Each structure stands twice: as structure tokens, then as C-alpha cells.
Amino acid sequence: xxxxxxxxxxxxxxxxxxxxxxxxxxxxxxxxxxxxxxxxxxxxxxxxxxxxxxxxxxxxxxxxxxxxxxxxxxxxxxxxxxxxxxxxxxxxxxxxxxxxxxxxxxxxxxxxxxxxxxxxxxxxxxxxxxxxxxxxxxxxxxxxxxxxxxxxxxxxxxxxxxxxxxxxxxxxxxxxxxxxxxxxxxxxxxxxxxxxxxxxxxxxxxxxxxxxxxxxxxxxxxxxxxxxxxxxx
Numbered sequence: 001x002x003x004x005x006x007x008x009x010x011x012x013x014x015x016x017x018x019x020x021x022x023x024x025x026x027x028x029x030x031x032x033x034x035x036x037x038x039x040x041x042x043x044x045x046x047x048x049x050x051x052x053x054x055x056x057x058x059x060x061x062x063x064x065x066x067x068x069x070x071x072x073x074x075x076x077x078x079x080x081x082x083x084x085x086x087x088x089x090x091x092x093x094x095x096x097x098x099x100x101x102x103x104x105x106x107x108x109x110x111x112x113x114x115x116x117x118x119x120x121x122x123x124x125x126x127x128x129x130x131x132x133x134x135x136x137x138x139x140x141x142x143x144x145x146x147x148x149x150x151x152x153x154x155x156x157x158x159x160x161x162x163x164x165x166x167x168x169x170x171x172x173x174x175x176x177x178x179x180x181x182x183x184x185x186x187x188x189x190x191x192x193x194x195x196x197x198x199x200x201x202x203x204x205x206x207x208x209x210x211x212x213x214x215x216x217x218x219x220x221x222x223x224x225x226x227x228x229x230x231x232x233x
Contacts, residue, residue: 009168014188014213014220015071016174016181017058020051020088021207022081028118035121042108042115043079047088054208054231055085059092061210061230062173071173074098075163077106077180085208086175098173101166105155109179112146139196150196153183160187178205181226188213188220202226 024038024045047055062070076086083102090097114122123130126144133141139149163172174184186199205211205226212223 010164010215010220011167011172012169012215013069013071013171014163014174014184015172016176016184016211016213017085018178018181018205018207018209019047019077019079019081019085019175020054020058021048022046022051023048025207026050031118031120033120035124036118037121038116038118042111046080047084051081051085051207052088055088056092057231058085058208058210059089062089062095063093070095070171072098072171073167074100074173074175075106075159076100076102076174077108077176078102078104079107079177082106082175082177086173089175103159105159106174106176106180108177109149109152110145110147111143113144114146137197138200149179149183149200150193152179153186153193153196156180156183156187160184178203181205181209181211185211185222185225189222190219 022045024040024042026048027038028036074086076082086100113126117125122143129143142148142151174180182199182203182205185202186196191198202225206228208231209226209228210230211225211227213220214223215221
């Protein structure tokens with residue numbers, strides 16, 4: 001049993017959403033195997049036209065939910081692409097403004113000295129890091145000055161403990177990043193960190209995808225994960 005579900009009252013539903021396609025997502029995809037140095041800071045990157053359309057689709061999905069299933073509270077990453085995803089979704093949903101908590105613990109995995117480089121450019125500038133990553137494992141590896149997925153999981157444990165206290169019995173929407181959604185899957189399942197590497201089997205978490213957990217008592221049930229059916233025209 002996960003520590004935040006040890007017999008107390010937890011949120012009744014957790015809906016986790018990755019932000020819509022960002023300008024950086026598009027730039028990295030277009031670069032492909034060409035080295036890229038992306039100059040904008042991670043917290044400054046906003047949505048592409050496609051990302052805004054994905055956020056609008058999320059809003060329509062939320063509007064279609066029965067009243068007893070729609071989120072009541074929102075927890076959001078402080079990064080612009082997540083905030084913009086929620087703003088557009090809420091506008092399309094047309095709901096009265098929900099209580100929103102912007103929480104630093106929901107920020108994306110920090111990449112340190114790799115932050116402005118795509119993988120090809122990072123490998124050129126830090127040629128010894130690939131071997132270190134392979135030796136340590138993708139979940140435990142920290143880029144120079146950055147975070148591992150295990151570090152992200154650590155801050156998510158703390159955040160979910162707060163949700164137990166501040167959102168007991170409520171339906172919560174989390175708008176964040178791929179690393180956060182993967183970390184949530186691990187923490188909510190109550191898996192020991194020795195099994196953290198297994199969560200990478202569920203990557204990549206897609207832009208504007210929806211993952212849902214619902215409690216039926218003492219444990220949460222995963223209803224769906226990385227679902228993008230709402231993005232189909």
C-alpha cells in the first residue's frame with residue numbers, strides 16, 4: 001500500500017495530463033538526428049498551434065464528463081506550457097474557475113547542463129555521459145547538475161502526501177509533464193523504488209494524454225493510462 005493511502009482518506013480520483021505539444025517538442029522532433037541547441041528556458045516554452053488544439057480537445061473531454069466524474073481541484077506545474085494547457089482547456093470546458101494550486105514539485109525533470117541540448121548535441125558535448133547513463137540505469141541517472149527520475153519520484157511522494165491532506169475525497173486534475181506522469185504511476189501503485197526502472201516501459205507519455213486513477217477503498221485502481229482517444233478528430 002502506498003504511504004499516502006495507509007488507511008486515511010485520499011483523493012477519490014486523480015486525473016493526470018501531460019501538457020500539449022510545446023515549441024520545444026516540435027523543434028526537437030524537426031531536428032531529428034541533427035544537433036540542436038534550444039535557447040529558451042524550460043519554464044518559458046509555450047504551446048504550438050497543435051498543442052493549443054490538443055488543450056482544446058482536453059477541454060471538450062472534461063466538458064463531456066458526468067458531473068460526478070469531473071475534476072473539482074487542479075494542481076499544475078509552474079511551467080508555461082502546462083499553465084497554458086490548463087487555461088485553454090478550462091476556457092473550452094466553460095466551467096466556472098476551479099481552485100488551482102501551482103506547485104513546483106510538478107515541474108518537469110530538470111536536465112541540468114543538458115537543458116538546452118537535444119540528445120545528439122548533448123552527446124557531442126558530454127561524450128562520457130552515455131556510458132555513465134547505461135551503467136547507472138535511465139531511472140537513476142542524473143545529468144550533470146540535473147535530476148534523475150528517482151528524484152522526481154521523491155518530490156511526487158511529498159506532493160501526494162499533501163493531496164491526501166488537502167484534497168481528501170475530492171477529484172483532482174494534475175497538469176504537468178511526461179516525467180511527472182510516469183512518476184505518479186510508480187508512486188500511486190505503491191511500488192518499491194527497486195522496481196522504478198519498470199515504469200519506463202510505459203514511456204513515452206504523449207502530449208495531452210490522460211491517465212486516470214480511481215479509489216474503491218484502500219487502494220487506487222488504474223482506469224486508463226496515456227490515453228489520447230480524445231485527440232482523434
